[in-house]
Amino acid sequence: DGGITQSPKYLFRKEGQNVTLSCEQNLNHDAMYWYRQDPGQGLRLIYYSQIVNDFQKGDIAEGYSVSREKKESFPLTVTSAQKNPTAFYLCASSTGRPADQPQHFGDGTRLSIL
Amino acid sequence: SQKIEQNSEALNIQEGKTATLTCNYTNYSPAYLQWYRQDPGRGPVFLLLIRENEKEKRKERLKVTFDTTLKQSLFHITASQPADSATYLCALDHNYGQNFVFGPGTRLSVLP
Numbered sequence: 397d398g399g400i401t402q403s404p405k406y407l408f409r410k411e412g413q414n415v416t417l418s419c420e421q422n423l424n425h426d427a428m429y430w431y432r433q434d435p436g437q438g439l440r441l442i443y444y445s446q447i448v449n450d451f452q453k454g455d456i457a458e459g460y461s462v463s464r465e466k467k468e469s470f471p472l473t474v475t476s477a478q479k480n481p482t483a484f485y486l487c488a489s490s491t492g493r494p495a496d497q498p499q500h501f502g503d504g505t506r507l508s509i510l
Numbered sequence: 511s512q513k514i515e516q517n518s519e520a521l522n523i524q525e526g527k528t529a530t531l532t533c534n535y536t537n538y539s540p541a542y543l544q545w546y547r548q549d550p551g552r553g554p555v556f557l558l559l560i561r562e563n564e565k566e567k568r569k570e571r572l573k574v575t576f577d578t579t580l581k582q583s584l585f586h587i588t589a590s591q592p593a594d595s596a597t598y599l600c601a602l603d604h605n606y607g608q609n610f611v612f613g614p615g616t617r618l619s620v621l622p
Binding site for chain 1: 514519541542544551552553554555556559561599601603607608609610611612613614615
């Protein structure tokens with residue numbers, strides 16, 4: 397079945413450590429997105445990519461980095477510069493310009509600080 | 511400032527009744543609006559999309575309206591069932607359609 401796979405489901409980070417969240421899709425979608433979700437809040441966009449080897453900052457990109465070397469993969473690195481990284485991270489994809497296309501989401505990675 | 515609000519954080523209704531969820535926005539001019547369902551610990555699942563020139567969209571027991579004058583969308587679930595219990599998110603297109611902005615969600619509980 398086609399879909400988006402995020403791993404790991406749970407991740408723990410020590411102070412001063414960078415961690416990388418994986419996102420893989422086999423839907424042949426051009427566009428991919430990373431969101432952060434905090435309790436009681438909507439999804440906030442961290443980074444997005446409309447095409448391989450290109451990505452754009454979203455509303456809360458500080459302390460995060462991404463790469464898009466392959467169409468199917470869009471890993472997110474939470475750096476030590478992100479002072480409040482505890483959250484639920486969601487990856488999504490869509491067929492290009494998202495305005496009139498649904499976004500398909502993975503089941504998220506929950507990141508916590510040790 | 512730009513803002514998206516969903517009527518209440520939580521809504522409880524009796525099984526069989528119609529649930530109505532509200533999405534209001536300020537200082538956005540969306541051409542498209544989407545609704546998603548999210549279960550605990552899972553990613554959102556797309557339900558419906560409505561365009562600015564469409565007044566209403568239906569899919570089975572779901573109905574969405576979009577009033578660009580009131581800057582509001584209503585999401586209705588008719589003949590609600592306990593299995594409809596979830597958080598429902600609205601999302602507006604933003605940045606010339608390059609991405610979406612999500613509301614905080616409404617947690618719906620359908621009581622048997």
